[in-house]
Amino acid sequence: MPVVTPETQDQSAQVQHGAKAHSDGGWDAPEGAFVPVQTRSDRFKSNVPSEHPDVNGREAEWKLTPVDLLRPLIDGELDGSPYPFLVTQTEGADAEWVDRTDARVGLAGQAEEKSSANAWNSFQKALAITITGGETSEITISRSMLGDAARGAHTVITAKKNSRGRVILLNTSQAQLVENVEIVVEDGAQLAVVSVQEWADDAIHLATHFATVGRDATFRHVVVSLGGKVVRVNPSVALSGEGADGELSGLYFADAGQHLEQRVYMHHEGANTKGRVNYKGALQGVGAHTVWVGDVLIGPEAAGTDSYEQNRNLVLSEGTRADSIPNLEIETGDILGAGHASATGRFDDEQLFYLQARGITEHEARRLVVLGFLTEIIQKIGKPELEQRLQISIDDELNRSSSQLVGGAE
Incomplete structure (x- = not known):
């Protein structure tokens, strides 16, 4: 198998099987074209x-x-x-x-x-x-x-x-x-x-x-x-x-x-x-x-x-x-x-149905689902007073905009 380098590459290699070089850069890119960084650590x-x-x-x-x-x-x-x-x-x-x-x-x-x-x-x-x-x-x-x-x-x-x-x-x-x-x-x-x-x-x-x-x-x-x-x-x-x-x-x-x-x-x-x-x-x-x-x-x-x-x-x-x-x-x-x-x-409709079937209102059920979803991260803080404060803040967010909540699963 021939080895292709920037110095030896020719036009026939570029169009093999109908393939063409990407327009966003490459060995044959026009002057000034952007060549993307391929490895995260190599960013400027x-x-x-x-x-x-x-x-x-x-x-x-x-x-x-x-x-x-x-x-x-x-x-x-x-x-x-x-x-x-x-x-x-x-x-x-x-x-x-x-x-x-x-x-x-x-x-x-x-x-x-x-x-x-x-x-x-x-x-x-x-x-x-x-x-x-x-x-x-x-x-x-x-x-x-x-x-x-x-x-x-x-x-x-x-x-x-x-x-x-x-x-x-x-x-x-x-x-x-x-x-x-x-x-x-x-x-x-x-x-x-x-x-x-x-x-x-x-x-x-x-x-x-x-x-x-x-x-x-x-x-x-x-x-x-x-x-x-x-x-x-x-x-x-x-x-x-x-x-x-x-x-x-x-x-x-x-x-x-x-x-x-x-x-x-x-x-x-x-x-x-x-x-x-x-x-x-x-x-x-x-x-x-x-x-x-x-x-x-x-x-x-x-x-x-x-x-x-x-x-x-x-x-x-x-x-x-x-x-x-x-x-x-x-x-x-x-x-x-x-x-x-x-x-x-x-929302997961099954979660809402489960909670509502036990007498919990739809709004409260949605609130519990959201808090349960986010609490995993809050508990990573390790400071109870701050964790409680953030849970209250999230609760306030939900209460202020409860009329915007919608159901249905994707």
Whole structure:
């Protein structure tokens, strides 16, 4: 069999059996044609905004996003000054503002998007959160006074070697915010990071969370997005050390005219790593739009990997749209298992019938089904007071729009 290379390929090889080169790029592509990146880890990275191409909304990473609403955060000038926040903490957890030159800044990742680079270029000081305790430590950062000016921010979270802790980021009220959150989980550490978005109805929030997980370390990441006009939280996690364990969970509830988006990337770099991704969402109201893109890459050195990702969406009314795109790349044949799944549908009529047959009203039956569907993710938080608060918030969402709920199975 002849070997075809860019140097030896001729026209006859291109049209064999009537096949033609793709118009989006290739060896014979015309000058300036786009050649797509084939491996998730090969995407361009830079913290300098000018090195990223202009965003036109047709790019793969932006085409499902209302880009016109985000222009001030993608291209505009940002206020990068330190902002007010409330903090509650236990022993072994601390938060402080540090300079851009601090050695902890830049350890976990680099910007893959222009908005992320804009935030990186703009912040004056980073909020550094450090977990050091051998017993489980906890710190909560509450932000509710960011205002409506375009702002760029940077947070660095470090779980020191063999430490145990939980970091909760609570976001409420108004905001026009683009930010990067770097997370370093050192060898043997156990860290949970919970990010809750209960913004005001007109808030816009773009966030990229970069995490690197060391040898025999455990990382739990939970994203809950309920409020805001446009909220896009993109976790990017590298299981770098041998035996690293990562669990990424998410919950979102989109109402009429609301856009909630999450693009998840888990990269198995080390051997014998374990990864789980589980996101669940509900949608109701005309114009409610959710986007979930899940990328899992099992690298060539990640022998013994055990990985699975899934996304489930529950449609509660007409006029909604849920985009769900799972992707899986495997670069080694020596794995324990890998898979992905995605499903979007309406209520299960059998569940409703079962509950109504026992004297429960239709509205209450629907409420129980939705809460049961989403509670699995809420319980991942591990803080009872916050879990109860979020269940009440979801209940309020359902009660406000109960007239929009529809039945029928897809």
